[in-house]
Structures are given as C-alpha cells and as structure tokens.
Amino acid sequence: MLDIQNLEKRFGDVVALNGVSATIEPGERVGIIGLSGAGKSTLLRSINCLETPTSGDIAFEGSSVLDLKGQALNAWRARCAMIFQQFQLVPRLDVITNVLAGGLHRSGFVSSMLKHFSADERAQAVIELDRLGIADTAFKRASQLSGGQQQRVAIARAMLQSPDILLADEPVASLDPVNSESVMSTLAQINEERGITVIINLHSIALVRSYCRRVIGLRAGRVVFDGQADDLDEDTLAYIYGRTETAPSAAQQHTVEAIAS
Ligand SMILES: Nc1ncnc2c1ncn2[C@@H]1O[C@H](COP(=O)(O)OP(=O)(O)OP(=O)(O)O)[C@@H](O)[C@H]1O
Ligand SMILES: [Mg+2]
Secondary structure, three states: OEEEEEEEEEEOOEEEEEEEEEEEOOOOEEEEEOOOOOOHHHHHHHHOOOOOOOEEEEEEOOEEOOOOOHHHHHHHHHHEEEEEOOOOOOOOOEHHHHHHHHHHHHHOHHHHHOOOOOHHHHHHHHHHHHHOOOHHHOOOEHHHOOHHHHHHHHHHHHHOOOOOEEEEEOOOOOOOHHHHHHHHHHHHHHHHHHOOEEEEEOOOHHHHHHHOOEEEEEEOOEEEEEEEHHHOOHHHHHHHOOOOOOOOHHHHHHHHHHHHO
16 A cells, blocks of 8 residues: 655745645556646655655555665665656667666666666566567667557566556657557556556546546645546536636545545
C-alpha cells in the first residue's frame, strides 16, 4: 500500500501541494486530474523522490520513502518506475538499448552505455517488447518510431525494472487520439494482467472515464475529489477545473468517504 499523508511541497512562495493525503492499494489504477499548475507532476515526482516534500509523509508497505539514500533510494525508484510525456528515450540509440537502459540500476551506467548487456538481459528486453506488440522495432533507432511506439518503448524500459508501481505523467499528451487510446489500453493491460499499480496524470476527461476506475482531483495543491470515475459529474469537474468556487456536495462526499475508508 502507498500511503500519502498530509503532503506539502513549497517552491519558495508557491504552494504546489497543500496537504495531500491518499491511500493507494496494490493493483489500483488511478487517474489524477486538475488544471495546469494544480500539483499533479509534483505529486508523482514526490512519490518517486524526484522532489523532496516540505512536510508530510509517503510510506510504501509501512515504511517512509522520504529519507531513503544511496542503494535504498535507487531500489525504491526502480519499484515505482516513471514514464513521461516526452518519452525520454535516446533518439540515436536503437530500441533494445533504450529498453535495457532501464536496467541501469542493475548493470551500472558504464556497461549500459557500452552496450555490454548479457544475452539473458537482451532476451528479456525482446520479450518485453513482444508483450507490448513492438518486438519488430527492437533494432530500429528510437527516432524512427512513431510517438505511440516510442511511448511503448518507454513503458518496456519501465517494465524491465519489475516495478510495483508505474507513475505516468501525462503519457499521451504528445500523441494523436488513436495512439493515445492504444497507449492507455497498454497501461490498463499492464495493470490488469500484471497487477502493477498505475497512477496516471491526465488532461483528457474522456480518457480518465474510459481507463481509470478511481480519480483524484487536485485543485491548487489540494485533493478536492477522490472517488470513482463514474461519479465525476459536471459540477465536480467545474470545481476541480476552477470554473466555479462552490464545491459540489458530491465532491465533498466522495473525498470524505475516501479519507474515512
Ligand atoms: N521546480 C519548480 N520550481 C518552482 N516552481 C515549481 C517547480 N515545479 C513546479 N512548480 C510550481 O508548482 C505548481 C505545481 O506544478 P506542477 O508541475 O506539479 O503542476 P501540474 O498539475 O503538473 O501542471 P501541468 O498540468 O501544467 O503539468 C505550479 O505553480 C508550478 O509552477
Ligand atoms: Mg504536470
């Protein structure tokens, strides 16, 4: 279980997260929505320890992850792999090398860069690419792939870390609608078939409704909705997205229920 308690993050005078609490059970698939600047990326980056919260706690399986250092920190980052809007591949390297670079924490940086991967590691990368339907791209340069294929390579790289949690920060924001759907269904498949917890920052309400069961709505660094995607009505969305200052009772109710449970 991932337990986020009263998380606050300030950047100077800017309060990016203002007392965020949420408990995420293993195997959940959660969408995080909110206006630009609401704190979605800061929340994911805090879970992955790319940001250090100002106060509050994040615990995984009962232990805080905030004070981890060295190997323990690397191990935690591997357990909660992250993918990004811009894929973050090395364009001139082939796909398989990009995927294997996800094992940096195991193989060491130098051997990865020199492409000294064992036959077993290479086989694992190809198996992973095959599971994601893109084994035929293994020896192409990453730059030759479509955006949807590149995001799948990034997902394959993340999967090679054998994560418990996949954090996806706007994974389809650079993709056309067809590729967006196919990457979202890949994330759903990873969640359902492998039981990996998936937490996805999204701007598309349609995709949230189609692919996430639970939704957390952030507004100005606070959780203003935490409930089922099916319960996201227009009033709730208007409040999350700042079109109204009146919190709908439904939103309050779901937040209260989620915190109480
Ligand atoms: N490194 C930083 N230094 C200063 N301020 C930051 C930093 N990172 C984020 N912020 C600020 O924190 C707030 C939350 O930013 P965050 O990136 O988490 O929002 P977001 O919900 O991911 O937005 P978007 O939808 O545009 O990606 C914003 O006001 C942002 O300007
Ligand atoms: Mg963001």
